[in-house]
Each structure stands twice: as structure tokens, then as C-alpha cells.
Amino acid sequence: xxxxxxxxxxxxxxxxxxxxxxxxxxxxxxxxxxxxxxxxxxxxxxxxxxxxxxxxxxxxxxxxxxxxxxxxxxxxxxxxxxxxxxxxxxxxxxxxxxxxxxxxxxxxxxxxxxxxxxxxxxxxxxxxxxxxxxxxxxxxxxxxxxxxxxxxxxxxxxxxxxxxxxxxxxxxxxxxxxxxxxxxxxxxxxxxxxxxxxxxxxxxxxxxxxxxxxxxxxxxxxxxxxxxxxxxxxxxxxxxxxxxxxxxxxxxxxxxxxxxxxxxxxxxxxxxxxxxxxxxxxxxxxxxxxxxxxxxxxxxxxxxxxxxxxxxxxxxxxxxxxxxxxxxxxxxxxxxxxxxxxxxxxxxxxxxxxxxxxxxxxxxxxxxxxxxxxxxxxxxxxxxxxxxxxxxxxxxxxxxxxxxxxxxxxxxxxxxxxxxxxxxxxxxxxxxxxxxxxxxxxxxxxxxxxxxxxxxxxxxxxxxxxxxxxxxxxxxxxxxxxxxxxxxxx
Ligand SMILES: Nc1ncnc2c1ncn2[C@@H]1O[C@H](COP(=O)(O)OP(=O)(O)O)[C@@H](O)[C@H]1O
Ligand SMILES: O=P(O)(O)OC[C@H](O)CO
Numbered sequence: 001x002x003x004x005x006x007x008x009x010x011x012x013x014x015x016x017x018x019x020x021x022x023x024x025x026x027x028x029x030x031x032x033x034x035x036x037x038x039x040x041x042x043x044x045x046x047x048x049x050x051x052x053x054x055x056x057x058x059x060x061x062x063x064x065x066x067x068x069x070x071x072x073x074x075x076x077x078x079x080x081x082x083x084x085x086x087x088x089x090x091x092x093x094x095x096x097x098x099x100x101x102x103x104x105x106x107x108x109x110x111x112x113x114x115x116x117x118x119x120x121x122x123x124x125x126x127x128x129x130x131x132x133x134x135x136x137x138x139x140x141x142x143x144x145x146x147x148x149x150x151x152x153x154x155x156x157x158x159x160x161x162x163x164x165x166x167x168x169x170x171x172x173x174x175x176x177x178x179x180x181x182x183x184x185x186x187x188x189x190x191x192x193x194x195x196x197x198x199x200x201x202x203x204x205x206x207x208x209x210x211x212x213x214x215x216x217x218x219x220x221x222x223x224x225x226x227x228x229x230x231x232x233x234x235x236x237x238x239x240x241x242x243x244x245x246x247x248x249x250x251x252x253x254x255x256x257x258x259x260x261x262x263x264x265x266x267x268x269x270x271x272x273x274x275x276x277x278x279x280x281x282x283x284x285x286x287x288x289x290x291x292x293x294x295x296x297x298x299x300x301x302x303x304x305x306x307x308x309x310x311x312x313x314x315x316x317x318x319x320x321x322x323x324x325x326x327x328x329x330x331x332x333x334x335x336x337x338x339x340x341x342x343x344x345x346x347x348x349x350x351x352x353x354x355x356x357x358x359x360x361x362x363x364x365x366x367x368x369x370x371x372x373x374x375x376x377x378x379x380x381x382x383x384x385x386x387x388x389x390x391x392x393x394x395x396x397x398x399x400x401x402x403x404x405x406x407x408x409x410x411x412x413x414x415x416x417x418x419x420x421x422x423x424x425x426x427x428x429x430x431x432x433x434x435x436x437x438x439x440x441x442x443x444x445x446x447x448x449x450x451x452x453x454x455x456x457x458x459x460x461x462x463x464x465x466x467x468x469x470x471x472x473x474x475x476x477x478x479x480x481x482x483x484x485x486x487x488x489x490x
Contacts, residue, residue: 002073004442005061005230006434007054008239009079009161011260012098014053016061018072019438021447022453023457025431029060041104041342044097044269047085051168055321058225069228076167076234077220078241078433079161081184084136086147086244087164088208089157092172095144098161099136102300102342106135109353111184113114116202123189123196125272125281128450130188131298138203147279151206158209160184160234169232170221176210176236178218179286188213190272210414215286216244217444231400234440235362236285238433243284243294245436246401248428254388254398256381257433258406261345262302263385265294268392277387278347285440287451295391297346297384301339303406305373307343322370323411329371334476335359336483337372344488347387352489359479377406377417379480385420399463400424403432410462418468419477430457447485 001020008015013032020026032375033049062068082101086092099105111126113135117128125479126132128350131225141148150156153308159167163177182188187205189196200207214220220232236244239257243265246255251269256262265284272281272293284294306319316322336358338344343351357372381400389395400422407426417424442448449457466473 001071002447003065003067004072004438004445004447005058005072005075006438006441007058007075007165008238008434008437009050009077009165011080011102014057015052015434016054016057017434017438018061018065019037019435019442023435023439023442023448027061027064029057029064031057039105040400041107043100043103045083045100047087047094047098047164050098051165054165055225062226069226069230072226072230073447074231074233074441074445075223076437076439077162077165077232078236078238078437080164081160081181081237081239081245082133084133084140084158085161085164086137086140086156086158087167088150089155092168095147095156096140099139101131103136104130104342104351105138106130107420109135109138109427116213120186120199122274123191123199124186125190125274126186127278127349129281132184133198134186134203137205141204150333151209154206155206156209157211159211162237164209165205166220166232166235169223169225170357171224174221175211176214176218176220178216179213179283179291180216180237180240181235182213182239183283190281190291190293215289217287217440231445232441233444234437236437236440238283239296240264241436241440242403242433243267243436244439245429245432245434246403247458248284248401249451249455252396252398253401255401255403258261258302258402258404258412259378260304262299262377262381264297264381266388266392268293268295273391275387275391277390278349279384279387279391280346292459295388297387299380299384300342300345302377302380303404304341305337305339305376306406308339309370309373309472313369315316315369319405320409322374323409325367325370326374326411330363332366333359333364333368334479335364335368336480337369337376338483338487339373339376340487346384348484348488350488353487356483356487357376357482374409375413375415377412378419379449381416382477402426413464414438414467417464417466419473421466421473423466423472424464425460426464427461428461
């Protein structure tokens with residue numbers, strides 16, 4: 001039997017998932033690792049934790065299935081995006097912990113550089129925000145003793161997590177990344193498909209630190225991690241891998257992934273769209289040298305609001321308790337919970353906003369809080385889709401494809417459909433991120449079907465249709481917009 005191994009290096013855990021020749025999951029292994037919060041708004045990962053958890057989960061999943069390297073035709077890698085690693089070219093030692101995408105330490109620098117935003121957006125599709133890799137990389141060069149001098153002498157390498165993992169997996173043979181990860185650095189010109197010399201100069205980033213950029217299905221080198229020589233054949237950032245896994249290959253197709261945060265990507269075909277409504281222009285995937293672009297809306301808190309109900313308020317024991325609780329909520333109460341715990345992402349981009357709850361009465365209790373929490377995810381998605389419509393025009397009959405842990409919640413997906421006034425499709429396979437990475441590698445290995453064949457394999461598990469009246473939808477959404485406007489700081 002032939003297998004493809006998908007490595008999903010996420011924000012809170014690393015997972016290894018074995019897909020069989022029919023693209024079905026055969027075995028999985030997962031390992032969480034420590035989150036470091038050294039200062040307010042700072043988030044770091046120990047780079048060794050990332051590497052060790054990837055090695056261990058890969059070995060475990062092969063053991064579980066009772067197979068060896070000879071059974072694995074290829075490896076696909078998908079990863080938390082933007083998270084920044086800088087390491088020594090000779091020794092491979094990271095010069096600092098990985099600075100995670102959520103980290104806000106460069107907010108002041110981004111404010112200082114705001115006047116350059118139009119140029120940066122026009123070239124990278126991104127905004128001058130601490131979310132992206134470039135200002136994190138600059139921070140390391142400025143703040144780690146000796147780093148700047150070493151970088152200028154060509155002794156340091158930069159990479160997003162995929163790039164670092166490949167460097168380790170290939171024993172330091174390859175310093176590469178794929179176009180989707182490069183597109184999240186704020187150093188990559190997505191129109192011209194190359195690192196942007198002017199932006200690198202502006203941020204004082206030596207260009208020979210940067211990895212070579214390849215297609216998502218390409219030869220990324222071979223690894224002896226599994227005990228033989230296994231080729232690495234597919235790479236994509238996790239939200240782009242989910243877009244691929246959802247087979248959103250046609251212009252106008254749309255997916256939204258509900259994990260810790262929520263990331264909606266609209267396929268815009270072979271033309272990059274520069275958003276005028278604070279969305280991001282990005283690369284959805286790149287095959288045969290040809291990029292396919294996307295508009296992206298990034299929300300930082302989605303499933304995390306459910307974790308807050310559990311860990312912060314203690315009103316639920318587990319995530320699935322939200323559904324029966326929300327069902328009990330008093331329908332007369334209109335609570336709005338704006339989960340701006342770490343500021344607001346798209347389309348507001350207000351790092352200083354903080355969470356708030358509106359509409360409390362003496363009768364408000366855990367049920368109303370649970371309902372407001374689940375609803376907040378639907379409202380935020382509607383904000384993204386409104387911005388997308390403003391950028392590209394009516395989305396027509398586009399159906400939103402959903403995935404990620406929180407999409408398991410029927411209650412949330414029904415409300416999402418209600419507040420969008422549009423159908424929402426949940427596929428049979430919710431592991432779409434790993435599926436996307438596996439397909440990229442397996443297609444390259446000749447084990448899996450081509451794009452059209454893969455798209456035909458997409459299978460619907462459940463369609464949610466809107467049941468809410470137009471009037472109620474309009475009133476509720478107006479209430480949400482009012483609540484958000486009261487949390488914004490600018
Ligand atoms: N039944 C459920 N109802 C509501 N939220 C859920 C449910 N199951 C999982 N979640 C939420 O989904 C998130 C986990 O999804 P996952 O895709 O594993 O996220 P990540 O990859 O970001 O860690 C958690 O934040 C959890 O609160
Ligand atoms: O690791 P996740 O699933 O929370 O995804 C993180 C995103 O890639 C951040 O842009």
C-alpha cells in the first residue's frame with residue numbers, strides 16, 4: 001500500500017496524518033507544545049519544540065500504521081503562517097525563539113512605517129501590520145546581540161516554519177519555501193513572483209537570508225527522517241492548504257476555516273485583487289509556475305471564544321456544551337459579544353481594540369453568553385463577506401465551504417447561514433488542511449488524481465440553508481455593527 005504523509009505544523013500543536021492511496025485518513029498523531037508569552041502581546045515558540053514535535057509525530061504515525069519509509073511516496077507540509085525563524089547557516093541553531101503570527105511587538109514600528117503602506121500593499125497585497133513576518137524578522141536583527149552583523153555577513157537564514165522544517169528535514173541541504181508562505185512575509189511581490197528589493201531595503205533585510213521560492217507542488221528535497229529517502233513534494237501555508245483541500249479551484253469559490261481564529265479565502269483567479277476594504281491580497285496556490293490569487297479575511301478569535309467560555313468563564317465543560325446551552329438562551333435578549341481579545345483583524349485592523357459585551361440585563365446568564373459567543377463568529381464572517389463583496393462585487397451564488405474544529409458545531413453553522421442569508425456547505429472531510437497538503441504531494445508523486453479529479457472527490461456532509469427572516473437578519477446585523485463600532489479605538 002502507498003501512503004502520503006501530511007505534516008501539519010500548527011499554532012498549538014504539530015500533527016502527522018497518513019493518507020492512503022484513496023486519499024482516506026489511515027492514521028494520525030498529534031503533539032501540543034508550550035506557548036511562551038514573555039511580555040504583553042508577545043507570543044513565541046521554542047523552535048526545538050516545533051522540530052521535535054514534528055519528528056515524533058511522524059515516527060509515531062508510521063509506527064501506528066505499522067509501515068516504513070518505503071511505503072511513503074511523499075511528504076506534504078502545511079504550517080502556521082507568518083511565524084518567523086532565523087537560524088545560523090553553519091550550525092543550524094536558531095538565534096531566537098520563533099516569533100508567532102499573533103505577536104504584536106512590532107505594532108509601534110508598523111505605526112511609524114504607516115506612510116509606506118500604499119506601496120507595500122500594492123506589491124505584497126498585505127497591510128503594515130505586526131501580523132506578517134517581515135517586521136518580526138527585522139526585530140530579531142535589531143534586538144539579538146550580533147544578529148545584524150552576522151546577517152550582513154551572510155551567516156544567518158530566515159524562513160517561515162515550512163522553510164525551517166525543510167532545512168532540518170534535508171539536513172541543511174535545502175533553503176526553500178513555497179509561494180503561499182512567501183506571500184505572507186510582506187517581502188514578496190505577489191504580482192512579479194519575486195522577493196521585493198525595495199521593501200527589503202526599506203526594512204533593512206539582507207536578501208541573501210531569504211529562501212528560494214517554489215511552486216506548492218515541487219521538489220523540496222528528500223529526508224531520511226523516516227528511515228529511507230522520502231521526497232518532500234508539497235508545501236502550502238495552512239489556510240491555503242485548506243483552500244486546496246476544499247477544492248476551491250474555481251474563481252469565485254470561497255472557504256472559511258474555523259479553528260482558533262477564522263480565515264476566509266475567496267479565489268480570485270489569475271488576477272491579484274488589491275483590496276480597498278482592508279482585506280488581504282494573497283496567493284491561494286501556485287502550480288506549474290502559475291499563481292492563483294485570493295482575497296483573504298483574517299479573524300483572530302473564532303473557536304478561541306469558545307475556549308474562553310470554558311477556561312475563562314468556566315460556564316461549559318467542553319466546546320460541544322455550547323450548543324445545548326445556546327438553545328436555552330432567552331430569544332428576547334439581544335446580547336452582542338465582540339471578542340476583540342487581541343484587537344480586531346479584518347476588516348478593522350485595530351490592534352488596540354478590546355473585547356466587550358453589550359445588551360446585558362438582569363436575566364442574562366450563561367445561556368445568553370454562550371449564544372452571543374457562537375453568534376459572534378457568524379457576525380465576524382459576515383463582516384468579511386461584506387468587505388469581499390465591496391471589493392469584487394456580488395458573490396452571486398457562491399456557497400461558503402466551511403471546515404476546522406468549530407465547523408463541527410451545527411448551531412454555529414446554522415446561525416452563520418442565517419446571518420449570511422446564504423447556504424453553507426460542510427464537507428465530509430474536516431481535516432481539509434492536511435488533505436490539501438497531502439494532495440499537493442501525492443499529485444506530484446503521481447499517486448493522486450489531477451486538480452479536476454481531486455475536485456470531483458469533494459463530498460458534502462451537510463448543507464445549512466438560511467431560515468431567518470430578512471427583517472430579523474437586518475436588525476441583528478445592524479446591532480452587531482453598532483456593538484463593533486463601540487469597541488473600535490480609531
Ligand atoms: N462542537 C464545537 N462547538 C464549538 N466550538 C468548537 C467545537 N469543537 C471545537 N470547537 C472549537 O474549535 C477550535 C479547535 O479547532 P481546530 O481546527 O483544532 O483549531 P486549531 O487548528 O486552530 O488549533 C477550538 O477553539 C474549539 O473551541
Ligand atoms: O495554526 P492555525 O490553524 O491557528 O493557523 C494560523 C494561521 O496560519 C495564521 O495566519
